[in-house]
Amino acid sequence: MSHRPSRRVVRAAGPPQSRPLPAPPRDGSGASRLPRKAIVFVGPMAAGKTSIGKRVAKELGVPFIDTDSQIVQRHGAITEIFAQRGEAEFRRIEADVVAREIAEPGARIVSLGGGALTTAQTREILRDYPVILLMTTERAVMKTVNLAKRPLLRDDPGAWSRILEQRRPQYEAAAKVTFRTDKNSKEGITRMIIDWIYQQSGKY
Numbered sequence: 001m002s003h004r005p006s007r008r009v010v011r012a013a014g015p016p017q018s019r020p021l022p023a024p025p026r027d028g029s030g031a032s033r034l035p036r037k038a039i040v041f042v043g044p045m046a047a048g049k050t051s052i053g054k055r056v057a058k059e060l061g062v063p064f065i066d067t068d069s070q071i072v073q074r075h076g077a078i079t080e081i082f083a084q085r086g087e088a089e090f091r092r093i094e095a096d097v098v099a100r101e102i103a104e105p106g107a108r109i110v111s112l113g114g115g116a117l118t119t120a121q122t123r124e125i126l127r128d129y130p131v132i133l134l135m136t137t138e139r140a141v142m143k144t145v146n147l148a149k150r151p152l153l154r155d156d157p158g159a160w161s162r163i164l165e166q167r168r169p170q171y172e173a174a175a176k177v178t179f180r181t182d183k184n185s186k187e188g189i190t191r192m193i194i195d196w197i198y199q200q201s202g203k204y
């Protein structure tokens with residue numbers, strides 16, 4: 001039977017802290033304390049999955065994979081895929097890329113697109129993975145989001161909240177832990193996530 005770690009929600013609150021990023025353990029056990037499989041970032045559009053995922057991977061010294069980037073490399077711009085082939089075809093391509101990247105052995109960070117969990121196959125595969133949900137607010141997103149790259153928001157930025165409410169149950173069911181990216185600096189969030197990953201030692 002697969003091991004199902006208990007869910008824990010970390011609500012980032014309070015002022016940004018100045019503690020440095022956690023150093024890898026001095027006994028050289030850092031790598032052995034990491035999961036031997038993908039650590040997966042999920043969450044709504046522009047919550048920070050790509051940017052925080054990249055930082056966490058760099059700090060841990062493990063590969064970083066962004067499934068949207070993989071799709072763009074193989075199939076061209078996401079806006080073009082949506083416009084010319086439709087969202088259903090995009091989801092099919094996305095599900096294949098996610099399945100392939102998640103199946104690679106060894107510690108690595110895999111950041112998904114915000115709609116990846118709308119595919120049942122992806123939700124099922126992720127049940128036994130350390131899945132980190134990044135959550136934010138429409139207010140915070142509207143300050144930072146690059147609308148040109150996100151076809152679902154481009155013509156209707158207010159769709160962010162409506163889409164989030166539709167998907168929230170899927171995000172919450174998949175998440176083993178949640179971090180708020182609207183309440184902390186990128187460095188602070190990165191540090192908390194790395195702490196959490198090391199706390200998972202031996203679970204995955």
Ligand SMILES: Nc1ncnc2c1ncn2[C@@H]1O[C@H](COP(=O)(O)OP(=O)(O)O)[C@@H](O)[C@H]1O
Nearest residue numbers: 045046047048049050051052144181184185186
């Ligand atoms: N505290 C924060 N955490 C994460 N992202 C932040 C934060 N503050 C600002 N941002 C910005 O928000 C945007 C998030 O975009 P991105 O990482 O592409 O999100 P996603 O991959 O979830 O769509 C980036 O431009 C990032 O620089």
Ligand SMILES: O=C(O)C1=C[C@@H](OP(=O)(O)O)[C@@H](O)[C@H](O)C1
Nearest residue numbers: 044045046068113114115150151
């Ligand atoms: O939420 C979504 O349906 C989407 C999110 C995007 O990724 P980000 O969440 O990284 O912006 C990208 O996959 C595509 O535009 C569709």
Ligand SMILES: [Mg+2]
Nearest residue numbers: 049050068113
């Ligand atoms: Mg992204």
